[in-house]
Amino acid sequence: MNVKVVIFDWDGTLVDSVEHIADSLHQAATDLGFPELEREAYRDIIGLGMVEALEKLYPGISRDRMNAIREGYARYFFSKVTTPQNVFDGMARVLADLRSSGRRCSVATGKSRRGLAKALDTSGLGVHFDITRCADETRSKPDPLMLEEILDFYRIDPSEAVMIGDTRYDLDMARRIGMPSIGVEWGVHKRDVLSAYEPAAVVSTVPELREVLGV
Structure with missing residues (x-):
């Protein structure tokens, strides 16, 4: 893409x-x-x-x-700390390769700022993101406000970004502002649910995601 x-x-x-x-x-x-x-x-x-x-x-x-x-x-x-071992296999490398290719990465999540801040640190993924937005500092998905704030940060149009998520709330949020999306099947919702929100693709493995993203 x-x-x-x-x-x-x-x-x-x-x-x-x-x-x-x-x-x-x-x-x-x-x-x-x-x-x-x-x-x-x-x-x-x-x-x-x-x-x-x-x-x-x-x-x-x-x-x-x-x-x-x-x-x-x-x-x-919070009794359980998010560690690099909790990151889905291959996803840290996807983030690194996206950045190496000149693309920028960000996070739009339903987590609280407190929860995400801790997870960004302990997972080792925090270095990859320019901006992160959380539900308790903007509006909950599927309201697209957090995506709009990320687009404002980069000064780009919805067509110049893609939302990747495992739930219908992620894909619905993107669809509401005309942003392309990719559904992943290794989280909450499966292909039948994700496909209803007209994503550019639904993938079931990290190598498939790589192929769609071209990294």
Whole structure:
């Protein structure tokens, strides 16, 4: 793809963290007496900001109860540090090769700034990104505000960038502003869900992603 900027989702796209997020949400909520949900329910909200995720999981939840779940979630989630071993095999090399080819890299994620800042450091991936945007400092996916802010930073049009993600929220966000996207199948959603958002490609392996990106 002939683009200047490659924008990556984080959880489920660069880092193998989907099951840990689902486990942490489940534990935090059930500790407080919330009903246990199907595993797929916890996985399906990954990519949204935490407020939007909890409103979807538990419609009508009060702000106090939401804050209690968020506190519990943080305790469970941050008990495990993201390391280079949690990065999907080959993805660090993809980032390095994109930069070597003259393309720029950034992150658009549903994570909090606190969570992403820690993960950028401990994963070893932080050096690759010019700008990162998080749900708690802009708007949650699929609202495209975080993509618009990244485009403003680079002073480019949507057609000059591509969004890479594992969820329908990533691809929907890109589609709303006419940005090309690539879906990856090693995270939350599979080809049948991702294809509905008209991505340029859906890939199931890192070598396939390399081929589409031309690195």
